[in-house]
Amino acid sequence: QVQLVESGGGLAQAGGSLRLSCAASGGILGGNVMGWYRQTPGHERESVARIPYMGAPTYASSVRGRFTISRDNGNSRNTIYLQMNDLKPEDTGVYYCRLAQDMGDYWGQGTQVTVSA
Helix, strand or coil, X not given: CCEEEEEECEEEECCCCEEEEEEEECCCCCCCEEEEEXXXXXXXXXXXXXXXXXXXXXXXXXCECXXXXXXXXXXXXXXXXXXXXXXXXXXXXXXXXXXXXXXXEEECCCEEEEEEC
């Protein structure tokens, strides 16, 4: 069973930085895609950044140039990171890690990011 464990997040001032991590373990297949999504009250969950097992990442236009997603596929774990720079109040939300593969679609528990003006 795939498990996703997120860490990072918290409170930052506008213009500041935060880093999120998500470690996936158990039943991971090659060719998966991992990513970060965020949700704010009253809005649907939206994609922030995604990165395939091997290949180039993609970003939402709202974060391109400020956020960087990366991944480490070593030691039977797939870990992704989201470096968030130049944070803005509109980046506030719950950030979820996702792993999508042929055998299923998995989500982390979510981590809160709050950016104050």
